[in-house]
Amino acid sequence: MENEVQVKTEHLVKRYPMGAESFPALQDINLQFMKGEFTGIVGPSGSGKTTLLNIIGTLDKPTEGEALLLGKTISKLTHKEGAKIRNEHLGFIFQTYNLLPVYTVFENVEFPLLLLSMEKKERDEAVWQALEWMQITEKAKVKPNQLSGGQAQRVAIARSIVKKPKIVIADEPTANLDAKNSHRILQLMVDLNKDLQTTFIFSTHDEKVIQYLRRIINLEDGRVASDELVELNGIATQE
Amino acid sequence: MIRFILKGVLRDRSRSLIPVLIVAIGVTLTVLIYGWMNGVVDNLMRTNAYYNTGHxxxxxxxxxxxxxxxxxxxxxxxxxxxxxxxxxxxxxxxxxxxxxxxxxxxxxxxxxxxxxxxxxxxxxxxxxxxxxxxxxxxxxxxxxxxxxxxxxxxxxxxxxxxxxxxxxxxxxxxxxxxxxxxxxxxxxxxxxxxxxxxxxxxxxxxxxxxxxxxxxxxxxxxxxxxxxxxxxxxxxxYSAERAADIKQDFNRQKSKPDDAFSPQMKLLTDQQGLGELLPVYRSAWLVLLLIFVAAMSIVLWNAGLMAGIRRYGEIGVRLAMGEDKGHLYRMMIAESVIIGLIGSVLGTAIGLAGTYYLQSVGVDISGFMEDASMFIMDRVRARVTPTSYVIGFIPGLLATILGTSISGIGIYKRQTSQLFKELET
Known part of the structure; x- marks a missing residue:
């Protein structure tokens, strides 16, 4: 099942209108993301990383070309269908954690399961399991403002993986963390990737993240400049 | 999900306190004015009936x-x-x-x-x-x-x-x-x-x-x-229907248009302009109720917009996580119903306390009535009726739902394609 295609783009183009002209954010992107990948989209600001994540995450639609997520054509999804796919199959991690401040850690992690209308018993088990994965069970009853940056990001990851999504999309997940916390978070994500076969797609230019990636897609001016498979201790393949 | 929302509303005072206070104030005034108008109408009818017009x-x-x-x-x-x-x-x-x-x-x-x-x-x-x-x-x-x-x-x-x-x-x-x-x-x-x-x-x-x-x-x-x-x-x-029946029956049997000395029965509302005055008093509180609903809705709309700005990140995360815009909008309305209920209960309690006070003490209006040609007691008292216990819930719930409905439209205008950028700040 590792060869199962989760995301596929064909001649993907995304343009944003700028007055009478249009600005090409992505041009002719042809990529495939397989199940269990641990991939980073890297590149300087304005290279199109976030735009690509937006389209993969059904938050935006391509201007031209095709993008398929779990076999579904993203451009044909309605808002409601897009929300349903995100709800059931995608997890999101943001660089600023974005935890809901009035709820406890447990409740924050529980929230995606409430959207899935999961039974309480099943929900509780899933939340505790996610907190255990992230080694943060002792903070279950604590509010986000009592957490350190590293702890908050571990909660955010727990929230993204609690429903065991097929794909986790992470936008600069370590941007606000120190080196020690970054490594800890990344190692936890690597473990999850191995244990759950969850596909991780990062947008990053953080060297610490890049060390952990097994595939690096380099974007420059909206085009794929390189797409490399990496062994954990070095570059294995170059296309 | 409702329990989840309830927790959020109760814990986040900035989300609930100001709207609850706004609703409570509006509901209090509604209950007080309703009780007061009841008292005025009751006073007017009773005083006229006993001293001047009968039923x-x-x-x-x-x-x-x-x-x-x-x-x-x-x-x-x-x-x-x-x-x-x-x-x-x-x-x-x-x-x-x-x-x-x-x-x-x-x-x-x-x-x-x-x-x-x-x-x-x-x-x-x-x-x-x-x-x-x-x-x-x-x-x-x-x-x-x-x-x-x-x-x-x-x-x-x-x-x-x-x-x-x-x-x-x-x-x-x-x-x-x-x-x-x-x-x-x-x-x-x-x-x-x-x-x-x-x-x-x-x-x-x-x-x-x-x-x-x-x-x-x-x-x-x-x-x-x-x-x-x-x-x-x-x-x-005073039963308007029964009174009208009696009047019709009596006049049919006893009153003769060609005999000026034959008896003729009239209703309370046929005398002293009360037929015109009482409906005005009765509908005055309805007008006030509408004004309160409109005013509270505008304030709550504004409060909803402020909350929307403050909760911009939360709403963004929820949309990104796959909460449907319609579901999110409905949850906001559910929150407003909870806030409306809490505010209405609080406002009704305060309003009833005030109405009971005005019922027992009353307000001396003799200063305004020196040249009056109206039969009304100098001390007007509010009157609590069973309706007083529920009347405040109408503006309380209507205003919060209306205010949230308008302010929540912004959820539908939110561009999901901007979420990553918005949530980075």
Whole structure:
């Protein structure tokens, strides 16, 4: 099942209108993301990383070309269908954690399961399991403002993986963390990737993240400049 | 999910406190105004019914046309037979014969010369009947007595305090009523003043004289006659439908358009412009209710927009996580219902406390009523009714739902493609 295609783009183009002209954010992107990948989209600001994540995450639609997520054509999804796919199959991690401040850690992690209308018993088990994965069970009853940056990001990851999504999309997940916390978070994500076969797609230019990636897609001016498979201790393949 | 929302609303005071306070204030005012308007309408109806119009009133057709002149030459004759008919046919109504008369009141000095003289507007009642519906109870004579006592014999009378003071009348003084008989002759009749009253109704307190019916019948030569017969529903509640039925039935049987002296029945709302006034009072609170709903909705809309800005990140995360915009919008409405309910309960409790206070203490409006031509008690009291307990929930819930519905439209305008950028800040 590792060869199962989760995301596929064909001649993907995304343009944003700028007055009478249009600005090409992505041009002719042809990529495939397989199940269990641990991939980073890297590149300087304005290279199109976030735009690509937006389209993969059904938050935006391509201007031209095709993008398929779990076999579904993203451009044909309605808002409601897009929300349903995100709800059931995608997890999101943001660089600023974005935890809901009035709820406890447990409740924050529980929230995606409430959207899935999961039974309480099943929900509780899933939340505790996610907190255990992230080694943060002792903070279950604590509010986000009592957490350190590293702890908050571990909660955010727990929230993204609690429903065991097929794909986790992470936008600069370590941007606000120190080196020690970054490594800890990344190692936890690597473990999850191995244990759950969850596909991780990062947008990053953080060297610490890049060390952990097994595939690096380099974007420059909206085009794929390189797409490399990496062994954990070095570059294995170059296309 | 509702429990989840409830936790959020209760924990996030900035999300709930200001809207709850806004709703509570609006609901409090609604309950207070509703209770107050109830009290005013109740006061107006009760005071008029007891002192002036009855729930129903019978007089001759000719009397009705000149009722303001107190034309006793057009009075009802054959009073006993008419009363028997009324009691028999409409037993749910208490029927009271009264004579309203005008004249001069002459107070003699020690040598029988005129010491003081002044105009009076008198009401003759059966002062000695007993029971729940006794006239002395309807007129609250015992409670209104400020000096002296109630009459024990037929020729004893009560005067309004203002009149007694202005004419230097003391208890036990003789007072001669100078007026005209039912047949147009001059009437002079001696009474003895035994008590002084303050009704708390300006129209009565200016120059009233309360005398026994039989004595005035004698004084004005009105044997078995009276000016008017008042009908008060025995349950003390004016039923417009029942009153209209009785009126129609009575007039069909007794009133003859070609006979000016035949009796004619009128409703409370046919008299003194009350038919026009009461609906205005009744609908006034509805207008106020609408104003409150509109004002609160605007404030809550604004509060919703502020909350929307403050919760921009939360809403963004929820959309990114796959919460449908429609679901998110509905959850916001559910939150507003919770806030509306909490605010309405709080506002209703405060409003009811205030209404109960105004019901027991009342507000003295005599200063505004000095020249009034309306029968209304000087002390107006609010009135709590079963509706008072629920009326506040209408603006409380309507305003919060309306305010949130408008402010929540922004959720639908949110571009999901901007979420990553928005959530990075």
């Amino acid at each position: 129903l009133k019978v007089a001759t057709r000719a009397y009705w046309t000149e009722a303001e002149q107190l034309p006793n030459d057009l009075a009802l004759t054959g009073m006993d037979r008419l009363l028997t008919f009324l009691h028999k046919n409409y037993p749910d109504v208490e029927w009271k014969p009264r004579i309203r008369f005008g004249g001069l009141l002459d107070i003699p000095g020690p040598n029988d010369e005129t010491r003081e003289q002044g105009p009076t507007a008198g009401i003759a009642l059966d002062l000695f009947e007993s029971g729940k519906w006794a006239e002395r109870r309807l007129f609250k004579l015992q409670e209104s007595l400020v000096k002296g006592r109630l009459p024990r014999t037929q020729n004893e009378v009560l005067l309004s305090n203002q009149m007694a003071r202005s004419m230097n009348i003391d208890m036990g003084d003789e007072a001669t009523l100078i007026g005209s008989t039912m047949y147009g002759g001059m009437a002079m009749y001696n009474f003895k003043v035994v008590g002084v009253l303050t009704f708390g109704v300006q129209l009565l307190d200016r120059g009233s004289m309360i005398a026994h019916l039989n004595a005035v019948q004698r004084a004005l030569n009105m044997d078995n006659a009276c000016s008017e017969i008042y009908g008060i529903f025995k349950n003390d509640i």
